[in-house]
Amino acid sequence: MLQTVLHSVSYAGFWPGQARLNLDNFLNRAKWLGFDGVMLMAKRPHLSVLDFDDSAVSRLRDRIGELGLNVACLAGYTDFTIGSDRPEIPTREMQTLYVIRMAQIAAQLKCPFVRVFTSYSRANVGYDQTWNSCVEILKECSRRVADLGVTLAVQNHHDTAIHFESFADLLDDVDEPNCQAAFDAWSPALHGSDLVAAVKRLGSRIVHTTVADYVRRPRFTYVPNLVNYVPEPDAIRAVPMGEGFIDYRAFFAALRDVGYQGAVAYEMCSPLRGGGDEANLDQYARWFLEWMRG
Numbered sequence: 181m182l183q184t185v186l187h188s189v190s191y192a193g194f195w196p197g198q199a200r201l202n203l204d205n206f207l208n209r210a211k212w213l214g215f216d217g218v219m220l221m222a223k224r225p226h227l228s229v230l231d232f233d234d235s236a237v238s239r240l241r242d243r244i245g246e247l248g249l250n251v252a253c254l255a256g257y258t259d260f261t262i263g264s265d266r267p268e269i270p271t272r273e274m275q276t277l278y279v280i281r282m283a284q285i286a287a288q289l290k291c292p293f294v295r296v297f298t299s300y301s302r303a304n305v306g307y308d309q310t311w312n313s314c315v316e317i318l319k320e321c322s323r324r325v326a327d328l329g330v331t332l333a334v335q336n337h338h339d340t341a342i343h344f345e346s347f348a349d350l351l352d353d354v355d356e357p358n359c360q361a362a363f364d365a366w367s368p369a370l371h372g373s374d375l376v377a378a379v380k381r382l383g384s385r386i387v388h389t390t391v392a393d394y395v396r397r398p399r400f401t402y403v404p405n406l407v408n409y410v411p412e413p414d415a416i417r418a419v420p421m422g423e424g425f426i427d428y429r430a431f432f433a434a435l436r437d438v439g440y441q442g443a444v445a446y447e448m449c450s451p452l453r454g455g456g457d458e459a460n461l462d463q464y465a466r467w468f469l470e471w472m473r474g
Contacts (some may be wrong), residue, residue, distance in 0.1 A: 183217055183442070184214075184468075185216065185218060185252045185443045185445040187446060188203070188220050188226045189221045189447055189448075189449045190465070191206050192221060198451075198461070201458075206218075211248065213462065213465050214469055215249070216249070217250040219251075219390070220291075221255045221257075222257070222282050223257055229281040229282060252291065252388070252442075252445065253293040253362070253388050254286045254294045254295065255295045256294055256297075257297065258297050260298060261300070261313050261340075264302060265304055279321040280324055287330055292329075292387075295334075295362050296321070296334055296335070298337075298339075300340075301340070311341075311353075318332065318334065318350075318356070319355075321359075322356035322359040323356065326356075331358040331359070332356075332358060332360070333362035334347075334350070334359065334362060335362040335364065336363055336367045337364075337367060347361065348385075360387040361385045362388040363385075366393075366426055369425065369426040375427055375430055375434065379431065379434035380434060380438060383438045384439060386438065386440055387442055389443075390446075390447050391445070392421075392448065393419055393426055394418055394425065395419050395423070395453075396415070397415040397417060398411070398414055399412040399414060417450075417453055418451065421468050446468040448461055
């Protein structure tokens with residue numbers, strides 16, 4: 181049975197109305213809800229690299245052990261072309277240092293994976309420049325953390341390499357054994373890709389996945405001189421697992437076919453139907469566990 185993991189971003193207070201728990205209270209909540217492990221956000225208000233020196237990480241490791249949990253993944257927040265318009269600022273070096281420190285913390289927590297993102301698109305940065313920057317920094321970061329026994333798990337979240345074929349190309353170009361895929365279903369489902377084809381294309385390179393389910397809600401803007409509406413991109417609203425448009429049964433069947441045995445992290449990082457108070461967050465987390473058991 182796949183390991184069930186709760187992503188701490190779910191209780192981080194980032195979207196309007198979302199409850200915020202500190203890290204210790206989040207760990208207690210994950211245990212109380214019945215999760216096997218946690219995915220910890222590597223920024224405030226949770227596991228910030230600024231706030232956790234080695235002693236603090238040791239105390240955290242002991243606390244996690246007392247609760248009988250494990251840390252399946254550290255969630256990093258990177259954008260490898262940020263600051264491209266100001267090349268005199270060493271933003272690449274800053275982000276590399278951030279990734280290295282996350283990997284050191286992960287090793288101390290006996291956590292195998294550090295999740296990273298690629299890059300958002302920027303009007304002043306060409307496609308090939310963006311691509312090469314992501315490849316270069318992923319390659320350097322992978323090599324620098326290899327001795328720690330940590331794998332970088334690249335999530336299909338940011339604009340660069342967002343299609344699964346491009347994502348596979350990116351991993352091929354990086355070509356480091358400890359740079360693999362944290363591949364999620366919701367991203368390809370939103371832009372209309374075939375989930376089964378995507379999983380089969382990436383195959384054994386998938387080492388982690390994070391799930392959430394959504395419904396689409398059409399949007400329109402009124403044009404008075406036409407007495408009519410023009411369509412806008414759909415609004416997306418999170419709903420309980422199994423109630424949205426993402427074909428997770430096909431996704432998990434494909435994961436099973438390629439031999440996936442890793443963790444499945446549940447996240448609530450966007451507004452939910454029903455709001456963001458603790459009771460609703462807890463209920464969604466329970467629904468996820470019930471859905472997984474089913």
